[in-house]
Amino acid sequence: MSETEKAKALLNNVLETRRHSSCPFSPELEQMFYGHCLSVAYISEKIASAARNLNPEKSYILGLLHDAGRIKDEKNEGTFHGLTGFDYLIKNNMPDAARIAFTHCFYEPRLNLSMYRMKPQDYVRSRELLKTMSFNDYDYLVQLADILNDCGRQCTIEYRFDSVAKRHNLNNEIVSASVRRLNELKSYFDEKCNCDIYDLLEIDQKISV
Numbered sequence: 423m424s425e426t427e428k429a430k431a432l433l434n435n436v437l438e439t440r441r442h443s444s445c446p447f448s449p450e451l452e453q454m455f456y457g458h459c460l461s462v463a464y465i466s467e468k469i470a471s472a473a474r475n476l477n478p479e480k481s482y483i484l485g486l487l488h489d490a491g492r493i494k495d496e497k498n499e500g501t502f503h504g505l506t507g508f509d510y511l512i513k514n515n516m517p518d519a520a521r522i523a524f525t526h527c528f529y530e531p532r533l534n535l536s537m538y539r540m541k542p543q544d545y546v547r548s549r550e551l552l553k554t555m556s557f558n559d560y561d562y563l564v565q566l567a568d569i570l571n572d573c574g575r576q577c578t579i580e581y582r583f584d585s586v587a588k589r590h591n592l593n594n595e596i597v598s599a600s601v602r603r604l605n606e607l608k609s610y611f612d613e614k615c616n617c618d619i620y621d622l623l624e625i626d627q628k629i630s631v
């Protein structure tokens with residue numbers, strides 16, 4: 423089995439396990455979640471193909487599995503998907519994907535640590551795990567790709583945060599710090615790809631929430 427096939431099988435297992443858990447997705451949410459994973463995989467691969475130093479197949483796999491932590495329902499089961507995904511993928515012998523399942527949550531580490539409502543022991547574990555890591559281009563790539571779509575539809579950073587802020591009642595400080603940091607990441611990859619990432623992905627910059 424190739425690494426890509428293994429990643430697809432693991433994502434199917436995430437869906438199947440969640441479906442039979444005490445907190446399953448509704449059919450609509452499952453569809454949206456699956457669409458989101460495919461979209462992040464596609465965006466990661468597309469940017470990696472245009473950049474100079476990233477492996478497109480590896481990027482696709484990392485994007486596909488970045489939200490494997492959704493195997494549990496964060497809200498109802500009191501888990502943090504960054505750690506759940508990390509543990510799930512370590513157990514399945516996918517250390518690079520495990521790392522991304524954790525790091526994609528921390529595009530702005532200090533802000534993100536306080537933003538997620540995680541249990542005290544998960545907070546401490548996340549803080550300590552972050553100290554052991556220095557982010558690389560794959561971490562940055564999936565952090566950005568995760569934001570360039572909303573429920574599976576490709577969009578700008580600003581659109582994504584408008585939509586998320588409305589859904590989750592985020593305060594302005596979080597939204598503006600997040601948008602600022604993600605635009606820095608976008609500029610980083612614009613330069614690497616020698617083009618505007620929005621043009622590369624054919625993202626309509628005029629649509630608003």
Ligand SMILES: [Fe+2]
Binds near residue numbers: 458
């Ligand atoms: Fe995601």
